[in-house]
Amino acid sequence: MMLRLAPVLIVTLLVAPILAGLAMALLPAFGYLPALGGEAFSLAPWRALAAQPGIGRSVAISLASGLVATAISLAVVLLYLAAATGSRLDRWIRRLVSPLLSIPHAAAAFGLAFLIAPSGLLARLTSPALTGWERPPDLLIVQDPWGLSLIAGLVIKEVPFLLLMSLAALPQLDAERRVAMARSLGYRPAIAWLKVVAPALYPLIRLPVFAVIAYASSVVDVAMILGPTLPPTLAVSILTWFSDPDLDQRFLASAGAILQLGVTATALLAWWGLERLAARLMAGWIARGGRRRGETSLHLAGKLPILLATGIAFTGIGGLAIYSVAGFWRFPDALPQSVTLDHWAQALPSLGGPLASTALIALCSTLLAAVLVLAALENEQRTGRTASKALWLLYLPLIVPQIAFLFGLVVVMEQLGTRPTHGLIIFGHLLFVLPYVFLSLSEAYRRIDPRWTQLALTLGASRNAVFWRVRLPMLLAPLLTACAVGLAVSIGQYLPTQLLGAGRVTTVTTEAVSLAAGGNRRVIGVWALVQACLPLVGFVIAIGLPKLLWSNRRGMQGAP
């Protein structure tokens, strides 16, 4: 009974807050907000929006960074899978993909900024020997007006996400046999993969790709750190308007939120057009039957970008670590003149509270999400129906831009009289944790051989006993991985924590982003490093615990 309610509960939990939040953005966007004297509908907010300096450019940057970052990330992942599957690099990357994914966006963005800034690690390592720079060059690298560094920051984080989603989908395709078949027809391996596996893989990762487009076109924290500033991206402008002391800006901000919804929808639509185009080109390329040409360049194109992305992410984290212990550090010294633990000692007393809050919120929301997801998947198994039609609803929180509905949601919550507590934030995080836990777990759950259940039932075990004694232990590893993903998602959330918690509940992430306003790179280094390491704990447990428990069960070692 409870099981049958689970899918309904999940859909309600995900859809209702988004619809309510959007409604409360839509009304003020058309001038209706009685508390602020907006009693009648009007187009004034839209006129004000159109009159904002640089608004056209903001929209263009949001749109372009969303599409370009997604296209690059997808290309990097597909080329990598084509060129490197089964190689030694592949084993390394597969091991690194989870930790990479777990680095919160903000921490990765700080890492990149510290690396490529004119006074960053790269410039220091090459100066003055190679560049002749005695002082940081006056170059517009980070926060460039074209959004290139923003795109780079997004690519670094979206590559591991798309890679993980692809790796989860690939087993359904029997890729090895497809490639083997094509190779027997004379195709070189990477070309074979692109021609026979990629076209089948893409439909399976399409929703994650859409989520990437939506995220990249509406992100706030990464854009604040790496994005252009004059004007900033649309999402960052909206945040500024929402928090403007001139309260009439609320109408403008609401119109902006609806515009953001439109920008993201346009990006998705444009992508859909690109899909058609790419499908045609692919079909032509496949039909021409080329088997060998381009194999070598494919290998390079497959391996270099992913190495670069991974390298940058980890070097960036290394940069954070150096800054967190740096004494005075004059350019172009490659290392600080002195090393000090002062910054850590100063931060330590204030780390405890945010750490505890972060852990509490992440654990509760992940646990709730895991229970709901397990209930829904178990229900699916028992009724034999897959909820494939409702799947896009699951993606709703990932496709509707956060900034478009969260402010409205805060107003709704206040009208319901809810106080900003940990509970409310846990509920808010659940919106984003649940889809990821579901996505991470569902494949493994559905792939489990139905004969295990049948066997257990014929041995007299009840349906519940089958769940507890067979399915759960057999799926322990993927379940823990899904939970680690959930924890990482929760730990990285900035906007929901800040808004639903009224800023009263500080987590490591809100703390890191608010300290960013202070621009003290050493303090940012400390907090961003803590933020980056926290999700790793989850992954270490997710990988280590099954190894420990099943140390004497060879059949469980290769479990998905």
Place this chain on the structure above:
Amino acid sequence: MTTPHRLELRDVRIRLGDKTLVALDTEIAPGEVLTVMGPSGSGKSTLLAYPAGFLAPAFQASGRVLLDDRDITALPAERRGIGLLFQDPLLFPHLSVAGNLRFGMPRAGADKAARVEQALAHIGLAGFGERDPATLSGGQKARVALMRLLLSAPCAVLLDEPFSKLDTHLRQEMRRLVFERLREAGLPSLLVTHDREDAEAAGGRVIELSS
């Protein structure tokens, strides 16, 4: 373990859309092995899924399944008392060998540990209780799977090509062991296979399905 049981399939007819896949009306006596033969795609496995209680919703079935004159057609799989042996031994990878054997044993049994040890000795695997099932050989796994089935004290048994994945000499040994034990326990058994030698070793009636 030797209470005799009888399995009846009355007017069983399984259809997929308009096409009738299997139609069967028969009775299996205690200790008897009824073999249903047919090429792949003839609906053999579907026939087993029906009495076991796993028929996929895509199929429509009519008829009744009686076990010792009791109508079990509407019962859920776990309460039918029908055991199943698959092509693969399917030993639970997260449990030890003994854990696998204990899995199906009725809860009430007091001296479980002793019975497990005795059962292992019976199939030549004394002392293997704490072993990881993944470390057993193919033949050992098959024997554990059979013993797990018998320890769960079923009233009837369905066999889904249980020997097809074993190599030739193991296959003969397992055939002998399985049919001997089933007869000894007085269990009515339904075997589906495409291997004529299975049918011969079973020694019972044979029904041929056409594709």
Place this chain on the structure above:
Amino acid sequence: MRALSPRFAPRLTALLPALLLSTPGLAATPDPADWQAVLEEARGQTVYWYAWAGEQRTNDYLDWVAGRVDERFGITLEHVKVGDTAEAVSRVLAEKQAGNDEAGNVDLIWINGENFAAMKENDLLFGPFAEALPNFALTRPAHNPEVVTDFTLPTEGYESPWGRAQITFYYDSDALETPPQDIEALLAWARANPGRFTYPRIPDFTGSTFLKQALIELTDQGEALYAPVEESDFAAVTAPLWEYLDALHPHLWRSGRQFPASGPEMRSLMGDGTLSLAFTFTPSEPAAAVADYELPPSTRSYVPASGTLGNVHFVAIPYNSPHQAGAMVIANYLLSPEAQATKQDLEVWGDRTVLDVARLDDDTRALFDLDQQNPAMLPPGALEQTLPEPHPSWMTALQDAWQARYIGQ
């Protein structure tokens, strides 16, 4: 119903407030005139103080205050860290929209200027309370009108003074020997040293203050700035400013196509050696940053001879705070010599006191002696030339005009 005998009537009315007070949820507005009652009501309250948290030193000082008020008054102080004070203002507003008039989340805000003006205009503030705080008298408002004036607006007791800011320039004495002394000299210096100066991106408050400073120095209609902007010809008053900025921008860091987000970010650029000259609104910041390894020991501070803009920052209490008594006790504690002296200590924060130090008794005054030996600190007497803040409407108008002129170019 029998009428009450006149003899009892007055007593009953005197009792009424007490009755109301004792009913939870119906508590009458705490009256700072009855300070003992305020202290009693405050005990056990948790006060959520929304304060800009971009500076570690400020946060550490707030932690110290939290320890003290817990010890002395039994109040739990939670520092709610915000990146921009406007976030707190919009939160109170959202609560008003939702009809939450009694159980707001914000109990105390660190505020001044246009944020204060916005809250006051929308009736979002509790008060007047400030002038009734016992420690308020130590600021001697009669001699120091700036503690009751916020960007030309009279505070009318709706916010309580907390600290002082004044534009202070600082530079790396290894890279620069004689820093520019006025706004014209700054332009000449920038021409000669391209890419070595910048100011924070508008609408950052430090950046906006730079615009006002430049405008005061450049315009010949200075008196217009102290009345609402609508009363003057904005274009005419500000024309010299835009002419100046158009000339200055090509010589700034990133050729004026990009600006640092905030004062502290500008400080990081100084630390890198990217900039040679910068400014802050906190006079002790350069010395503090040297101690924190952020700036080189060769850093020096100065205030140009013509003087710079200065203002006072305050704390205010929202109208719907459920812990107004606790918030008032904290506002009063912040004005105590102990809290003010600790705040001014360079080791702690370095924010200047709002107390009239010259009129304190000798022992108390000794608490406020500044470390004059620190080479990165301002020379004594440097802060005597303080230019008052223009009307807050100028800030907003300048910000809008700047954005319209320079965004998306």
